[in-house]
Amino acid sequence: MAVTTNASPPVPASRRTYSFLGPAGTFTEAALAQVPEARGQNWRPVRNVGEALADVVEGRSDAAMIAIENSVDGGVSTAQDALATVPGLRIIGEYLVPVEFVLVGRPGATLEDVSLVAAHPVAYAQCLGWLSNTLPAHAHIPAASNVASALGLIEGDSQADAAIAAPGILEHHDLELLAQGIGDNEHAVTRFVLVSRTVAPPAPTGADKTSLLVELPDDYPGALLEMLEQFATRGINLSLLASRPIGDALGRYRFVVDADGHIEDERMADALLGLRRFSPKVTYLGSYPRADRAIVRYSERYADDVFVEARDWLRGLLSGEPEV
Known part of the structure; x- marks a missing residue:
């Protein structure tokens, strides 16, 4: 006997939207392509970091991919400053993209035809050695972006x-490949971070990183050392320490910090408490898996159970329990 039902067909889950520096063919798009949960979703190209983060804050996007650090040029100041001034954001992942450059021309062009090269100033500087050797008589026209x-x-x-x-530009546009691998540093890498609205951090994996922005209380001898001691005395390694001007007066800086470990690690939580007592402003940007998935190593004297035992010992002293 056939059984009829009034059940409605399942409603497909709504697609998520991810903002990235566009248009198609950018390094940022290549970083977003590494995010498994972003595949098959809506990708929204934007013109700058500010627009990408505004998309997240204002709900047009679920997350945004932005460049945060380059192995040749250092920190991306526009991204670091934006994370410091736009509230309600969390870094939920990081991704590494090798910085490779190609020289392209109009269809049918040859390398011998080239005397005038268009390039973003940063890309041009990273390819100057190759250009000087291969096209010594060339001239440069600055461009707003690589694309x-x-x-x-x-x-x-x-x-x-x-x-x-x-x-990636060759996947989207009909251009002639004139030369590839023209960057002067074959090991150049750009680090990208995926940013969402404020959420609870993902569970620790053992290969995690915590990002912070920390301001010093005053300009006095040893202030920076006092901040660094919050990490050193708990066995926490820093993979990034950079300064950025706060902007309200000369000589006032905030520090961009990437620390090895997760906020749920006892040593990291203890360090954050120390920073909170020391600094007038600590901005927690997130704890997330490292892009290289390298396990964080630390001395056994900084293991979680050591911190737990120390707190239990103190509670026993306060309660009057006899020491064993």
Whole structure:
């Protein structure tokens, strides 16, 4: 006997939206492609970091991918400053993208045709050695971005003969590949972070990183050392320590800190409490798995159970229990 039912078909889950520095073909898009949960979802190209983070805060996107650090040029100041001034954000993951550059031209172009090269100033500086050796008589036209340098060739807006861009540009546009691997540093890497609205941190994996912004209480001898001692005395290694001006007066800086470990680690939690007592402003940006998945190593004297035992010992003293 056939059984009829009034049950409605399942409603498909709504698709998530991710903002990234566009258009297609950027290093940021390559970073977002590494996020398993972003595959098959809506990808929203934006023009700058501020727009990407505003998308998250105002609910147009569930998360945004932004560049935070480069192994050649150091920290991305616009991203670090934005995270310091835009409330309600959390870093939920990090991703590494090798910085590789290609030289592209209009269809049919050859390397011998090139005398004028369009490139973003940072990309140009990272390829200057190759350009000087291969095209010693070339001239440079600055471009707003790596993608813009290439699109100018296609759209006829650029007088350049060729452009420096990320390899991904060839997947989206009809351009001639004139040379590849033209970067001067074959080990160059850009670190990206995925940022969402404030959420509880993911569970610790043993291969985690915690990001913070810390201000010093006053400008006095040893203030920075006192801040660093909050980590050193708990056996926590710092993988990044950079200063950025706060902007309200000369000589006032905040410190961008990446510390090995997770907020649920007893040693990290204890360090955060110490920072909170010491600093007038500590901004917790998030604890998340390291991109390289390297297990965080530390001395046994900083293991979680050592901190727990010390607190139990103190509670026993306060309650009048006899010491064993």
